[in-house]
Amino acid sequence: MNPLINEMMQEALALAKEALENGEIPVGAVIVKNGEIVGRGRNKREEKQSALSHAEIEAIDDACKNLGSWRLDGCHMFVTLEPCPMCAGAIATARIERVYFGAFDPALGAAGSAINILEMKGAKVVDAFGGIMEAECAALLKEFFDKARSKN
Amino acid sequence: MNPLINEMMQEALALAKEALENGEIPVGAVIVKNGEIVGRGRNKREEKQSALSHAEIEAIDDACKNLGSWRLDGCHMFVTLEPCPMCAGAIATARIERVYFGAFDPALGAAGSAINILEMKGAKVVDAFGGIMEAECAALLKEFFDKARSKN
Numbered sequence: 045m046n047p048l049i050n051e052m053m054q055e056a057l058a059l060a061k062e063a064l065e066n067g068e069i070p071v072g073a074v075i076v077k078n079g080e081i082v083g084r085g086r087n088k089r090e091e092k093q094s095a096l097s098h099a100e101i102e103a104i105d106d107a108c109k110n111l112g113s114w115r116l117d118g119c120h121m122f123v124t125l126e127p128c129p130m131c132a133g134a135i136a137t138a139r140i141e142r143v144y145f146g147a148f149d150p151a152l153g154a155a156g157s158a159i160n161i162l163e164m165k166g167a168k169v170v171d172a173f174g175g176i177m178e179a180e181c182a183a184l185l186k187e188f189f190d191k192a193r194s195k196n
Numbered sequence: 197m198n199p200l201i202n203e204m205m206q207e208a209l210a211l212a213k214e215a216l217e218n219g220e221i222p223v224g225a226v227i228v229k230n231g232e233i234v235g236r237g238r239n240k241r242e243e244k245q246s247a248l249s250h251a252e253i254e255a256i257d258d259a260c261k262n263l264g265s266w267r268l269d270g271c272h273m274f275v276t277l278e279p280c281p282m283c284a285g286a287i288a289t290a291r292i293e294r295v296y297f298g299a300f301d302p303a304l305g306a307a308g309s310a311i312n313i314l315e316m317k318g319a320k321v322v323d324a325f326g327g328i329m330e331a332e333c334a335a336l337l338k339e340f341f342d343k344a345r346s347k348n
Contacts, residue, residue: 058238095256095266098250105248105286114247129313130289133282133306151318154285158318160279164311166303 049144052076052122053158053177056146059099060124060184061084062124066091072097074087075107075116075140082119083107100131101125104138116140124181126153126174132161135170145180197346199310201296204228204274205329211238211251212276212336218243222336225251225275227259227268227292234271235259251275252283256290268292276333278305278326284313294323298333 052074063086067142075083085102089095100123108114116138124146127135132154133141143162145155154161155172162170204239211224215238227235229338237254251327260266268290276298279287284306288294295314297307306313307308314322 089266092260093264093266094252094260094287095268096260097266098213098289101248105246108244108246108248112245114241114245114249128285128289129306130282130285134248135282137250137280137282152316154281155214159311159313159316161285161311161313164281164304166310174329181226 048079049071049122049176050191052081052120053124053144053146054180054192055084056099056122056124057177057184059084060181062187063087063099064184066113070188071099071123072124073121075103075119075121077107077111077116077119082110085165087113096130098128098131099125100127104134104140108138114138119186122143124177125149125185126155126157128152129154129161132170136162136164136167139168140170142173144173144176146153146175146177147185149175199243200228200231201202201274201325201328204233204272204279205290205298205333206278207233207236208251208274208276209329209332209336211236212333215239216336216340219276222248222340223251225255225273227271227273229259229263229268229271248282250280250283251277252279253286256292265341266290272296274319274328277301277337278309280304281306281311284322286317288314288319291320292322294325295305296325296328298327298328298329300326300339 064070083106216222
């Protein structure tokens with residue numbers, strides 16, 4: 045595997061760990077252009093009390109600000125969990141070219157697991173590659189949900 | 197028809213007109229809880245150079261801030277155009293209960309026209325009602341795209 049892919053997924057995993065340490069569902073994302081990170085995000089839904097603050101949305105917001113453009117042409121996203129419909133839609137509308145994700149989400153995954161928003165007729169197709177460092181990404185999520193269950 | 201529905205769609209239309217005056221694709225949205233507006237948004241994609249700044253996302257951001265919660269339980273959205281996949285996903289993940297929209301979007305509408313994200317298995321179903329003041333909502337969009345074409 046291209047070592048850049050592992051390196052960038054490690055960056056996304058570090059952000060997911062930061063989310064976990066802050067009591068959030070552990071998901072992290074980075075956006076890369078020409079080998080450089082141009083956007084970072086992690087889940088901040090509880091902290092910001094914003095329904096929009098998924099890792100991918102935070103990373104897209106960061107990248108648009110850093111690049112000064114709503115068009116993220118030539119960008120790739122690395123995210124620890126398969127994007128939900130909101131995030132997959134955001135990835136497509138931001139013109140991100142490719143998404144590498146870690147864990148699959150059978151319930152809400154919108155890169156093919158539950159629905160496919162990245163390959164809609166009439167919209168630009170986003171190439172998606174799932175299962176990258178899947179075990180590490182899924183283990184973080186399991187840790188969060190095991191703790192959450194033990195509290196109830 | 198319930199006069200509140202027309203009244204709130206007029207508020208969304210006023211925001212869409214504001215978008216048009218600012219050179220944006222004219223879409224406006226309001227979020228209503230117990231008959232009161234708790235969030236307003238209009239398309240600001242060019243102005244903010246943010247791929248995320250669709251009317252619905254701006255309105256959800258505003259409502260979450262005003263209510264101090266990511267959960268928009270009991271809220272209804274009024275929006276002049278059928279939500280795209282990103283926005284429909286955001287509406288569902290924010291727990292908005294009902295969406296009234298004006299114009300249909302055969303290409304990207306995610307409330308049933310191109311895809312249906314508001315009725316995903318395993319996620320909370322959002323009730324959607326399309327075609328509210330459709331002629332006025334569609335006329336604004338036509339005005340924008342006619343002008344855009346005449347410039348080319």
